[in-house]
Amino acid sequence: MSGPMTDEQAAEAVDGARPDGATEAAPEAVTVTSPEVAQAVPQATPDVAHTDAAAHPAPPAAPTPGPSGSAPAFPSVPSAAADPARWGRVDDDGTVWVTTADGERAVGSWQAGDAVEGLAHFAVRFDDLRTEVDLLVRRLTGGRGEARAILRSATTLREKLVDAAVVGDVVGLGHRLDAVVAAAEGAEETERAARAGARDDAVARKEALIAEAETLAEETTRWKHAGDRFQAMIEEWKAVKGIDRKTDDALWKRFSRARETFARRRGAHFAELDRARTAAKARKEDLVVEAESLTESTDWGPTAGRYKELMAEWKAAGRTSKDADDALWARFRGAQDAFFSRRSEAFSARDAEFTDNARAKEALLAEAGRIDLSDVDAARTALREVQERWDAIGKVPRERVREFSARLKEVEDRVRAAVDRRWQAADPETEARVGQFRARVEQFEAQAAKAHAAGDRRRAQEAERQAAQWREWLAAAEDATR
Secondary structure, X not given: OOOOOOHHHHHHHHOOOOOOOOOOOOOOOOOOOOOOOOOOOOOEOOOHHHHHHHHOOOOOOOOOOOOOOOOOOOXXXXXXXXXHHHOEEEOOOOEEEEEEOOEEXXXXXXXXXXXXXXHHHHHHHHHHHHHHHHHHHHHHHXXXXXXXXXXXXXXXXXXXXXXXXXXXXXXXXXXXXXXXXXXXXXXXXXXXXXXXXXXXXXXXXXXXXXXXXXXXXXXXXXXXXXXXXXXXXXHHHHHOOOOOHHHHHHHHHHHHHHHHXXXXXXXXXXXXXXXXXXXXXXXXXXXXXXXXXXXXXXXXXXXXXXXHHXXXXXHHOOXXXXXXXXXXXXXXXXXXXXXXXXXHHHHHHHHHHHHHHHHHHHHHHHHHOOOOOOOHHHHHHHHHHHHHHHHHHXXXXXXXXXXXXXXXXXXXXXXXXHHHHHHHHOOHHHHHHHHHHHHHXXXXXXHHHHHHHHOOHHHHHHHHHHHHHHHHHHHHHHHHHO
């Protein structure tokens, strides 16, 4: 005799749902031994009270919805194994009957034992069905989103219950299945609406990702950040579920096009960057070669100016790869440092020489200050010697050039003034001019005296004024001859 099904076996029989929602068919009922093979057994006489109750069972109340948000009510069905005779009987020839709403229905033949055993056997089979329905109720009220699969299973069980080879409260079980089907249909509608809402949300989320991807693809220049963001968006895309394949494929094509556009722009950018870096490297190599060629120059001023220009050209050349740029810069800076180091050494030596020259010119100026100006010819000769020695000494520190030039000019001016005075004193024209000025002074003095004697005051004043003017010119001429 077949034993009762376990919960796991029943769940396996009903809940064999695939990911696409299809379910396996419920297991067939146990085959009853044919009358030809089974032994004849006496018919069990059912209890009269049980027979009357089984003949006209009261239909269980239909499930009524509970308060808003509560789970639906499902009619309870008693176990048949506790009192199989309440739900059926076995007649004398071994035919097994179950009581339905329309009367009795033959469900099989029992020849393997007495009537009690036969009813017990078919009651166990009923309880197996009852367990399957209980599992469906449990799954439905569990809210796991299985309404569609539960509806299929419940519908299949309800169809099989019509001619199922079982003994039990088939009417009550039918009502319970009706309640399961009705509740599953409602749950399926709710789940369908939820799936539609979830689908809309999923589509909206992917469209938002597409919009972001298209914006990045067309506008961004932050390549590293955008590349990382695209990788993150792909993971976000994978996490969005609940979209039908056709719609999802169309959305993915748009997202993929944005990725391709971004990849092309990024590739073009880095290709151009590579070209620019190659050009920058070539330009900097040329600058390095020129810088290295100038390291031995002693044309300090122009070469220093050219190094300044090379530095400006280096900055304008742009960057190449870090390793190449660092190596080229090390060469460029090394050449520059070598030149300026040599220039510093040369300037230090020159400054020491100029300091010695300054001391020599100090001594020469002291000597020049002692030139005797009373002998003009000797003074001129001495000045020429000073000037020749001055030039031979060479340059002095830059900050003292004007000082020394001014002091030498003082010596030269003193000698030149002495020469000019002697020349003017020996000039006949100058002597004649002095005599003329003296004669004019005497002439106007005589006129003034004559006018005073005549009482002509106006003419006397005019003559005195003229005499004073010529007297000033006479004094100046006499000074020039001294």
